[in-house]
Each structure stands twice: as structure tokens, then as C-alpha cells.
Amino acid sequence: MITRRNLMVGGAALAGAIAAGGRVRAASPADPLATLSDGHLELPASFLLSGLPDEDRQELGLPATGEGAVLTPPCNLTLYRSGERLVLFDAGSGPNFMPSAGRLPDSLDAAGIDPGAITDVIFTHAHPDHIWGVLDDFDEIAFPEAAFHICRIEWDFWRSEAALTGLPEERQNFVVGARSRFDAIEERTTLFDAGSEPVTGVEAMAAFGHTPGHCAFVLHGLDAPAMVVGDAISNDPVSFARPDLPWGADQDAEMGAATRRRLLDRLAADRLRFVGFHLPQGGLGRVETDGTAYRFVPGA
Numbered sequence: 311m312i313t314r315r316n317l318m319v320g321g322a323a324l325a326g327a328i329a330a331g332g333r334v335r336a337a338s339p340a341d342p343l344a345t346l347s348d349g350h351l352e353l354p355a356s357f358l359l360s361g362l363p364d365e366d367r368q369e370l371g372l373p374a375t376g377e378g379a380v381l382t383p384p385c386n387l388t389l390y391r392s393g394e395r396l397v398l399f400d401a402g403s404g405p406n407f408m409p410s411a412g413r414l415p416d417s418l419d420a421a422g423i424d425p426g427a428i429t430d431v432i433f434t435h436a437h438p439d440h441i442w443g444v445l446d447d448f449d450e451i452a453f454p455e456a457a458f459h460i461c462r463i464e465w466d467f468w469r470s471e472a473a474l475t476g477l478p479e480e481r482q483n484f485v486v487g488a489r490s491r492f493d494a495i496e497e498r499t500t501l502f503d504a505g506s507e508p509v510t511g512v513e514a515m516a517a518f519g520h521t522p523g524h525c526a527f528v529l530h531g532l533d534a535p536a537m538v539v540g541d542a543i544s545n546d547p548v549s550f551a552r553p554d555l556p557w558g559a560d561q562d563a564e565m566g567a568a569t570r571r572r573l574l575d576r577l578a579a580d581r582l583r584f585v586g587f588h589l590p591q592g593g594l595g596r597v598e599t600d601g602t603a604y605r606f607v608p609g610a
């Protein structure tokens with residue numbers, strides 16, 4: 311399909327995908343589970359690591375959190391092919407969040423996937439790097455044929471007064487941004503509850519804490535089940551080596567830590583493949599136990 315975006319992006323697509331780290335992962339029609347890079351974020355280290363004691367930070371080889379220190383977590387979207395459905399988990403940052411993110415259109419193009427072929431977009435949660443990308447740089451819906459699915463609790467939270475009054479000043483634009491995207495996709499959006507299947511074979515699991523309605527998903531249509539964990543397990547090594555520590559990006563840090571521990575236990579016990587949105591090397595891997603904690607094994 312020729313779109314205005316295709317005409318504008320043209321030959322820059324491949325260069326963009328390479329600039330994004332060459333992490334366009336096996337998104338061939340034959341591969342039922344793949345990840346696509348949306349670039350990366352650039353966030354103050356102090357924001358993410360503020361809950362981490364200095365001693366732990368040093369032991370884990372993380373940078374000091376002084377002024378100007380930046381972490382650059384990658385952004386990996388999951389692409390899941392099941393029968394006639396081509397399901398994308400989250401929509402990326404789009405053109406208006408950060409210059410280092412919003413590369414999904416280039417990654418799709420380089421993988422030979424027309425955004426019009428995406429049948430469903432399932433959101434883990436409504437933070438900017440996960441939902442702002444539903445709108446392209448013309449403010450049109452970036453996936454013209456897709457149905458959208460999001461947890462009812464998440465939808466209700468971002469539209470509530472509590473989102474405006476309960477979040478810190480620097481996150482108020484998250485509320486405005488989520489609401490404008492919700493308005494744009496509302497007619498095509500179905501709300502689901504944890505425990506249900508927004509798409510056949512995709513089981514939604516409550517993974518609350520990072521946001522009030524953050525969900526993880528078990529994919530049942532593969533040779534062996536796999537999981538999409540979104541931002542519930544979001545940093546290598548901290549989320550694995552110190553899963554119980556409060557994480558700066560979690561809205562409810564205590565609930566986020568409990569969720570993380572529960573998901574890690576299941577991933578390790580069942581040896582499930584999983585995708586973490588902000589984990590390295592494409593975000594696809596497995597978990598190994600390491601004493602009372604865990605280790606991320608990418609690409610397994």
C-alpha cells in the first residue's frame with residue numbers, strides 16, 4: 311500500500327532500522343513471534359534509580375545518578391502472528407515523544423510489513439512510549455485496519471480525575487497524551503478484563519503496579535506458551551538481580567515489585583520465552599534463577 315508516510319520515508323527506512331541498532335528481529339511471515347525496535351528512550355538515571363541504594367547500584371555496575379547521567383533503555387514491540395491475525399503489542403512512541411524513539415514505522419518497513427496488515431494492537435499500558443505511536447506525524451491512525459484492545463482499568467484510570475490529581479507535575483503530559491490517543495482510537499477500541507482473551511489465544515494477566523491497569527499476556531498459539539511482560543520487568547540487570555527493589559518508573563512501586571516477583575517466578579518455573587519492552591538485545595529471552603534472584607538470558 312502506498313501511503314504518504316511510505317512516500318516520505320522511502321529509502322531512509324533501512325538506514326533508520328540500522329540506526330535503531332539493527333534489531334529488526336525475524337519479522338518474516340513465517341515467524342510467529344518477533345520483536346521490532348522503536349528506538350530507545352533517554353531518561354535521567356536519577357528518575358529510574360532513585361530507589362536504589364548506592365551500594366546496590368555500584369554492585370550492579372550502574373552509572374551514578376548525578377546530574378546529567380542518562381539511561382538509554384531500548385524499546386521493543388512484540389509482533390505475534392496467529393492464523394489470520396497479525397497482532398502488535400503496544401504502538402511505540404510515535405513522532406512526538408522523544409527524538410531517539412518512534413522508529414517503529416521504519417522497522418516495519420524494513421521488515422516488509424505494511425502497517426495496514428496489523429489486525430490488532432493490544433496495549434500493555436498507556437504510557438507515552440507504548441501508546442503515542444497510534445498516531446503518525448499527520449495525526450492519523452498509524453494502523454488503519456487495526457482493532458485496539460486495552461485493559462478496562464487502564465482506560466478508566468487515564469480518563470479519571472485521579473490521573474490528573476495523583477500524578478506528579480512532570481507526568482501531567484502523560485495524561486493529556488493518553489487521553490488524546492484514546493479519543494482518536496475510541497471507536498475501534500475494545501476494553502478487556504484481566505483473565506480474558508482480547509484476541510483468541512492471547513490471555514491477559516493482571517500485572518498492575520507500573521500503572522494501575524498494566525497487563526502482561528500469555529500467548530497460547532505457539533509451540534510452547536510465551537509471555538509479553540511489557541514494563542513489569544523493565545531493566546536488565548536491576549529487575550532480575552533485585553526484583554524487590556522499588557523502581558522509579560513504577561507508579562506504585564510496592565505493587566510493581568510484587569508483580570515483578572510473581573512474573574519472574576512463573577517465567578523461571580515454566581521456562582517460558584518472554585519479551586520485555588525495555589530489555590536489551592531485542593527484549594526476547596528467558597529467565598534463569600540465580601540464588602534467590604534471577605538472570606536474563608537474551609535470545610533463548
Ligand SMILES: [Zn+2]
Nearest residue numbers: 437439541587
Ligand atoms: Zn515503557
